[in-house]
Amino acid sequence: MSCFASADESAHYGFSVCMLLEQYRSQLRWEEEGVVELGTGDATAIGDVVAALPGLRVRGFDISAPSVEAARANIAWRGIADRYTVELGDFFDRADSAAGPRVSTVISNPPYIPAPDRDILMPELWGGVDGNDLVLQLLKAGYDNLITAVASYSDPEATVRTAEDLGYRVANFLAMGLDFGPYSTEPKVRRRIRRLCAEGRGWAGEDSYMVAVALFTRNTDVPGDRADQLLRALQLSV
Numbered sequence: 754m755s756c757f758a759s760a761d762e763s764a765h766y767g768f769s770v771c772m773l774l775e776q777y778r779s780q781l782r783w784e785e786e787g788v789v790e791l792g793t794g795d796a797t798a799i800g801d802v803v804a805a806l807p808g809l810r811v812r813g814f815d816i817s818a819p820s821v822e823a824a825r826a827n828i829a830w831r832g833i834a835d836r837y838t839v840e841l842g843d844f845f846d847r848a849d850s851a852a853g854p855r856v857s858t859v860i861s862n863p864p865y866i867p868a869p870d871r872d873i874l875m876p877e878l879w880g881g882v883d884g885n886d887l888v889l890q891l892l893k894a895g896y897d898n899l900i901t902a903v904a905s906y907s908d909p910e911a912t913v914r915t916a917e918d919l920g921y922r923v924a925n926f927l928a929m930g931l932d933f934g935p936y937s938t939e940p941k942v943r944r945r946i947r948r949l950c951a952e953g954r955g956w957a958g959e960d961s962y963m964v965a966v967a968l969f970t971r972n973t974d975v976p977g978d979r980a981d982q983l984l985r986a987l988q989l990s991v
């Protein structure tokens with residue numbers, strides 16, 4: 754087992770989380786509540802954000818033991834262990850189990866690799882058959898605000914429409930083109946991506962796709978809905 758490694762993707766995730774937290778600072782109330790994170794990886798992405806935003810506290814979870822070990826070392830080295838903690842375990846089992854009030858904001862670059870089964874290069878990155886299982890689970894977990902990565906090839910339209918059915922709007926997002934990395938080029942994954950795209954449930958170019966980091970919110974203090982813009986941006990991968 755190893756840690757997730759994709760420098761461009763992690764940097765985009767961290768930068769986007771930082772921008773969205775800054776843009777909606779007063780409405781999301783993260784300085785008072787802190788935020789929780791599904792999937793810290795080695796903590797580089799959000800370690801940068803915690804260092805940049807002195808009022809931010811993050812409680813992270815990861816199911817990968819090597820990732821948690823690397824994350825804790827990274828956090829200690831950066832001197833931010835008082836504001837960024839990482840626990841080993843499934844976010845959905847653990848995030849609500851500790852004493853104290855529930856926070857209203859969750860952040861994540863969740864697993865989104867679509868494949869017929871979990872037997873892939875890094876099984877912890879399996880997002881279910883369509884790739885969007887984890888983001889759908891996060892939407893159904895009842896947080897008011899979810900800042901999450903959405904990949905163009907993992908049935909994003911179903912994700913956005915489910916979010917709407919659950920009362921979420923897309924407040925804003927940052928989109929970036931990414932080349933297929935080792936996780937997307939594994940033959941069974943690539944075949945599944947092609948299939949999703951052929952069925953009109955995803956978009957990808959020959960060797961590239963788009964990822965957007967979006968703020969889904971049910972907070973009435975946050976204006977607007979850019980759901981359709983988000984879906985159009987993800988189609989730019991074709």
Ligand SMILES: C[S@@+](CC[C@H](N)C(=O)[O-])C[C@H]1O[C@@H](n2cnc3c(N)ncnc32)[C@H](O)[C@@H]1O
Pocket residue numbers: 757762763766791792793794795796797798814815816817820842843844845861862863864865877878
């Ligand atoms: C795409 S990686 C993102 C890592 C890091 N946030 C980054 O962007 O560099 C997704 C991470 O989620 C973790 N993960 C998968 N399912 C999880 C779950 N149910 N609870 C907590 N972590 C999970 C994986 O082990 C992996 O480290």
